[in-house]
Amino acid sequence: MNVIIDPKSVKHPCFNKESSGSCGRVHLPVAPKCNIQCNYCNRKYDCVNESRPGVTSAVLKPFQALEYTKQVLDKEPRITVIGIAGPGDPMANPAETLETMRLIHEAYPHMLFCLSSNGLAMPEYVDDLASLGVTHATVTLNTVDPAIGAKVYSWVRDGNVVYRGQAAAELILSRQLESIAALKARGLAVKVNTIMIPGVNTIENGAPLKAVAEKAHELGVDLMNLMPMHPTAGTPFGELAEPTKDEVTAVRAAIGHLVPQMTHCRRCRADAVGLLCSDRSGELGGVLAACGKLPPQGQDDRPYIAVATREGMLINQHLGEAKRFQIWGKAAASEGGGFRIVEERQAPTAGCGPSRWEDLARLLADCRAVLVGAVGDTPRKILAERGVIAASCSGFIEDALRVAYGESGVDGLEVLRAKQGGLSKPCCGTGEGC
Ligand code: SF4
Ligand code: SF4
Numbered sequence: 001m002n003v004i005i006d007p008k009s010v011k012h013p014c015f016n017k018e019s020s021g022s023c024g025r026v027h028l029p030v031a032p033k034c035n036i037q038c039n040y041c042n043r044k045y046d047c048v049n050e051s052r053p054g055v056t057s058a059v060l061k062p063f064q065a066l067e068y069t070k071q072v073l074d075k076e077p078r079i080t081v082i083g084i085a086g087p088g089d090p091m092a093n094p095a096e097t098l099e100t101m102r103l104i105h106e107a108y109p110h111m112l113f114c115l116s117s118n119g120l121a122m123p124e125y126v127d128d129l130a131s132l133g134v135t136h137a138t139v140t141l142n143t144v145d146p147a148i149g150a151k152v153y154s155w156v157r158d159g160n161v162v163y164r165g166q167a168a169a170e171l172i173l174s175r176q177l178e179s180i181a182a183l184k185a186r187g188l189a190v191k192v193n194t195i196m197i198p199g200v201n202t203i204e205n206g207a208p209l210k211a212v213a214e215k216a217h218e219l220g221v222d223l224m225n226l227m228p229m230h231p232t233a234g235t236p237f238g239e240l241a242e243p244t245k246d247e248v249t250a251v252r253a254a255i256g257h258l259v260p261q262m263t264h265c266r267r268c269r270a271d272a273v274g275l276l277c278s279d280r281s282g283e284l285g286g287v288l289a290a291c292g293k294l295p296p297q298g299q300d301d302r303p304y305i306a307v308a309t310r311e312g313m314l315i316n317q318h319l320g321e322a323k324r325f326q327i328w329g330k331a332a333a334s335e336g337g338g339f340r341i342v343e344e345r346q347a348p349t350a351g352c353g354p355s356r357w358e359d360l361a362r363l364l365a366d367c368r369a370v371l372v373g374a375v376g377d378t379p380r381k382i383l384a385e386r387g388v389i390a391a392s393c394s395g396f397i398e399d400a401l402r403v404a405y406g407e408s409g410v411d412g413l414e415v416l417r418a419k420q421g422g423l424s425k426p427c428c429g430t431g432e433g434c
Pocket of ligand 1: 041118
């Protein structure tokens with residue numbers, strides 16, 4: 001089959017086999033969490049949907065990933081693609097993934113950007129990904145039959161709701177298809193990863209796999225990566241036999257007319273770096289580990305924390321209700337230590353849609369976080385993309401500041417990130433006090 005390579009994929013070693021000997025990739029391991037449980041995955045390891053099981057990667061924070069990228073590109077200038085592939089699911093870690101993409105795209109606008117996802121949480125972020133310059137995406141699609149999906153996925157978590165069985169399979173399938181269509185509509189090159197699971201999606205002479213290829217063809221998918229399931233001990237599929245090379249080759253031959261088949265995947269680690277044929281992750285492991293220990297950045301640039309409060313004692317206002325924010329900072333030892341109010345700032349006018357939150361991000365450009373009673377998804381995302389963590393808290397301001405500034409023995413920014421959002425219902429997105 002004569003495969004015509006999309007111009008933007010010429011220098012992507014996975015989308016264009018011809019370039020795999022001269023163009024490399026670096027995976028930034030910034031996404032530890034996952035929002036589903038595949039029955040072939042042991043979460044001690046990297047995401048099996050993209051990677052080889054058996055390797056636990058270091059996890060970097062976005063600013064550490066930027067520094068790591070700088071050092072890696074100095075040492076391996078043949079790298080043309082910067083990607084995020086785990087070790088969990090990038091879109092189950094949207095704040096980290098989007099912030100990393102933003103930092104990297106700002107620093108290296110000429111590079112190709114790639115990420116792979118199980119697709120569950122992707123539709124919500126497709127516009128963000130496109131606007132952050134992501135050029136290539138991979139979505140897992142193991143089956144288009146929910147009855148088979150119910151055997152593949154143990155559970156699927158969407159927000160606070162956990163789905164199982166056929167309901168889980170229907171939900172994830174609908175999101176995967178929605179993701180692929182939306183990515184294609186925005187001009188990204190899309191690869192589908194399909195794990196070949198013996199006796200599950202290989203039944204009836206591989207008909208379920210053919211159905212995946214037909215759907216991929218219908219959606220305009222650029223490439224399909226059919227991967228044999230690697231049985232991982234301790235998982236529900238741990239006892240299945242790994243499909244042989246010949247079995248994989250036969251299925252690829254039977255469906256290759258529907259969608260081009262990838263035949264050179266190396267099942268890279270979530271911290272892979274270098275050429276596909278000469279991975280340097282072992283050699284550069286020391287650089288990765290050192291970057292993972294870099295102290296939090298941005299605390300000098302963003303010394304303050306904003307607070308939404310009615311009376312000045314408690315954190316008790318919704319972000320959208322607050323007409324003004326108190327700006328707090330650390331007090332000098334000569335002032336007796338603790339915290340001090342630096343000033344109060346007037347909140348941007350309500351009712352201007354998303355631009356209200358962009359204005360708020362500018363207003364809080366010197367703040368690492370804003371502590372509020374609650375916050376909707378839209379403002380949380382807009383603020384996070386601009387470096388301000390919107391964390392929902394309650395209680396006394398000074399108690400929260402102690403935690404947020406890391407004075408309670410834990411990493412304050414980590415705690416704040418974990419407290420991002422907090423609404424059980426989605427934001428209306430209008431900025432009208434949501
Ligand atoms: Fe594991 Fe990846 Fe499946 Fe999540 S999506 S359960 S990390 S294989
Ligand atoms: Fe490319 Fe496969 Fe490695 Fe992903 S796992 S970067 S598709 S070779």
